[in-house]
Amino acid sequence: MSSSTPRYDLWAQETRANPVPVYARMRQEAPLVRLVDPYYKIPVWVATRYKDAVELMRDSRFTKDVRKLPDSSPSKQMRSGSFDAISQHMLSADPPDHTRLRTLVSKAFTPRRVEELRSRVTAIAHRLLDAVQPSGSMDLLDAFAFPLPVTVIAEMLGVPQEDQEQFREWTNIVINPPTDGNMKPIEAAGMQFVQYFQGLMARRRSEPRDDLLSALLTAEEQGDRLSPIELISMLFLLLVAGHETTVNLIGNGVWALLQHPEQLERLRANPALIDSAVEEMLRYRGPVETTTQRWAPQDLEFRGQVIPAGETVVASLLAADHDPEQFAEPERFDITREPNRHIAFGFGIHFCLGAPLARLEGTIAINLLLKRMPRLRLAEDPARLRWRDGILVNGLQRLPVAF
Ligand code: HEM
DSSP: OOTTOGGGOTTSHHHHHOOHHHHHHHHHHOSEEEEEETTTTEEEEEEOSHHHHHHHHHOTTSBSOGGGSOTTOHHHHHOOHHHHTTOOSGGGOOTTHHHHHHHHHHGGGSHHHHHTTHHHHHHHHHHHHHHHGGGSEEEHIIIIITHHHHHHHHHHHTOOGGGHHHHHHHHHHHHSOOGGGOOHHHHHHHHHHHHHHHHHHHHHHHSOOSSHHHHHHHHHHTSTTOOHHHHHHHHHHHHHHHHHTHHHHHHHHHHHHHHOHHHHHHHHHOGGGHHHHHHHHHHHHOSBOBOOOEEOSSOEEETTEEEOTTOEEEEBHHHHTTOTTTSSSTTSOOTTOSSOOOOTTOOGGGOOTTHHHHHHHHHHHHHHHHHHOTTOEESSOGGGOOBOSSSSBOOBSOOEEEO
């Protein structure tokens, strides 16, 4: 099969609208297959079976550190100065750097610490719904699902409210695939991000506050725990993770409920089902479709195939979470599914640090929405909804609803 085979066109807009059948064929016919990413024009190996996805994420022969790749690697050649300045974070690191970086912030994201944010998250969600309630309709993503997690993570880090719109623009540019392979806008956004944080850090240094940024500055000043580039990269990672993920948990989750009225009614009748409902939303259409990149630092054999040095491998979490070997009737959306060992938050040492926060935000947001908007319904033909480009983040571009 040629490397550019169109048999599995994961990037086509019709696939974006429903990737599940394409992944079903891949799991069957080619569970580890080399495709070419049409945006970055680089080969990418995609693993689609649940077992292989888990195995890949725990296989320490693969690296997350692009610096370890041979110079001939296309992924290494694509990196530029401004990108390097924001990518020395835990998700691009192997142990021991990974362990050091993750430990610095892990306390702020434990389930116990995150639970303390419950009343604040609820208050922000109420405020956002208050603002749209009189109008009777909204783009759910724009008015609710996006500003909620963004406000929460910005407050945790200590980013002033008035700068939050700016971040939205930068993170959007950086996370979305470049049109026509042009990396310039991405580099420019990365540079602006660095400059902004240098300014904010200078202010916090002279006037520390009770926020994560001030705590990280203290770690940096202590010398060997965190370099200046690692500090900016950490802020970048947390902000991007806070901007691009939970929004689609809420968006895809509400979309799934509106497509399955009987499940929606069950949840309305018994809001205590919200925890297992959110787990099913994560499984059924999780916001992170494929893992971030892992690379073979030298030729590596995986599942009977040789992955050449410098090439990219990802696991499709969405495909794995629909694997019939792992889930009974995977295409059925069942808010009481049990067991439900989905891997929407990844697996192994890079398991999502923000999972407790995302779960808290998702459960509060969806239950409050259903409670306050008993007539919630789609305001557009579901077939006309457009999904985002690229295979990293799975989410709608807009979700118009009426209530
Ligand atoms: C529903 C929402 C979310 C989903 C589905 C999600 C999913 C994921 C996944 C799949 C990974 C692993 C990627 C890989 O191994 O390649 C990951 C890592 C990570 N996530 Fe999340 N995430 C979500 C929300 C958040 C939030 C709100 C934060 C924090 C503000 C966050 C912070 C992180 C961090 C820091 C990592 C890197 C962990 C490491 O490398 O050790 N995530 N996330």
